[in-house]
Amino acid sequence: MTKKIYPLLLKKKLDFYFIICGLSIKKPQKRKNQLLLPYLPQNEFLQFLDAADLFISKFGYLQILEALALKTPLIVAGKAGFVLKMEILDKKLRKVIKYVQNEKELLSEILSIIDSPSKRKKLLKEISKLHNGEMNGAKVAADYIKKISSPTLPSFKRKIFILTNKEFKQAENVILNEKYLYPLVLILPVSKPGPKLHPVKRPDEDCLSLQLQEFFFQQNEILPHHFWHIFLFSRRKYDGFVNIFSWYQTWINQLIFLLRESDEIWITPKAKYLIANLLKPFKKKVRVKRI
DSSP, X not given: OHHHHHHHHHHTTOOOOEEEEEESOSXXXXXXXXXXXXXXXXXXXXXXXXXXXXXXXXXXXXXHHHHHHTTOOEEEESGGGGGGGSTTSOHHHHHHOEEESSHHHHHHHHHHHHXXXXXXXXXXXXXXXXXXXXXXXXXXXXXXXXXXXXXXXXXXXXEEEEXXXXXXXXTHHXXXXXXXXXXXXXXXXXXXXXXXXXXXXXXXXXXXXXXXXXXXXXXXXXXXXXXXXXXXXXXXXXXXXXXXXXXXXXXXXXXXXXXXXXXXXXXXXXXXXXXXXXXXXXXXXXXXXXX
């Protein structure tokens, strides 16, 4: 729309400079009453915006607020400007922002603001009510936050409690009452009669029962969204992770992360035997808990 409006303004023989910023060019280009500029750093753009008698913008909310803060009258052009007609935009803003949908309306608004000093003065008066003229609000806010004394947070230790199978039930009271405790239950397989009475290793059914699920959701201290992973340790090829290397490595990385970030590692003797090698770098934090 702005490209088409420039020739129309030339025909009016007005004393003006039409500056277009944000073009995909490397160097500024000057053509009669037209100055074409590449993308500008924020400070340089604001200097042009401050010096302008009129700003023609797309519906970019930040650009609109910057223009109003610098007390520069603006016209919003383009289809996205329909938002200006909706009630979601503050009435004070709608009052000072001009919205146009085509070249004819844009030309009319430009001429009315330029040719009518009284209308321009009235518009600037309304705009000046919106902002006190102080700039760099982000820096002001940051400096203010720095001055605010931060409250002293209570010190606490992040603890992980590693158990196996039914041990979680035996340690139920500890898990529910200890603050900042993250329980991690490793479910080990047990031998079950299989086809032709050959033993197979499967998870303990008690550990996967409905009662277990209810236990996880009873208290806020236990984070239910962490319990959807169930890992089965087994020497049998198809019961364990032998053929699923990516899953296994992901799980190992998650476990090492928990061990590293914990201030204390609570663990039962069975669980310690199971992950003894992983615990070696963190042995100073390990606390063996017999239940």
